[in-house]
Amino acid sequence: MKQNIGIWIDTKQAVIIKLSNNKHAIRIIKSDIETRERVPGESKKFGRFGGQYMTFEKNKLNKRNEQTNKFIKSLLKEVQHCESVVLFGPSKMKNIFEKELSKNLQLTNKLVGVFNSKLLTENQMVAWVKDFYKK
Template sequence: MIKNIGIWIDTKQAVIIKLSNESHSIKTIKSNIDTRERVPGESKKFGRFGGQYMTFEKNKLNKRNDQTNHFIKNLFKEVQNCNSIVLFGPSKMKTIFEKELKKNMQLGTKLVGVFNAKLLTENQMVAWVKDFYKK
């Protein structure tokens, strides 16, 4: 059975379209990545003990990297048993996922393309993936 997968990926979610013969299935995975997070106590950039400056940039970056890695692991679970994968979407998350796919020995060879795409409805995504694999 041939399983082709198209993934529309964004920072907020990934829509996985699985094509097998003439049928298709759609699954949406939320990323849970906080893009605009406010840390309590962040308003002051300095401590009360003089010239000691505190920043929360490193904490935010570490938390965002952990959330991104968790999101990518969830996507890997969905694409294990497939013949080919195509990525498309508007954000840079598709290039991050592409790099992780290429690091994986099993899935790196199954990636057939990465393309830019706008915000699409589910029907448009399914049509895009079907058109891509008809070529």
């Protein structure tokens, strides 16, 4: 059974559209990536403890990277058993996911394209993916 997938990806969520036998299925995966967060205890940019200065930027970056990796891993599980994948969306997340696909030797050949797109409704996403695979 031939299965093609289109993924509209953003930092908030990924909409996975699976096409097989002229039917489509939609699955939405939330990312849980916090874009604006505040570390408890953070009051100023720098806090002074003895002769040291401490910043919370590194903690925020590590937490965001961890959340992004978790999101990417959940998307990689969805792509395992398909024949081809196309990525589209407005954010940089599609480029991050493209790099992860290229690192995985089993999934490298499945990626057929990465395209910029604006914010679309679910029906528009399904139509976009169907039009892409008809070509």
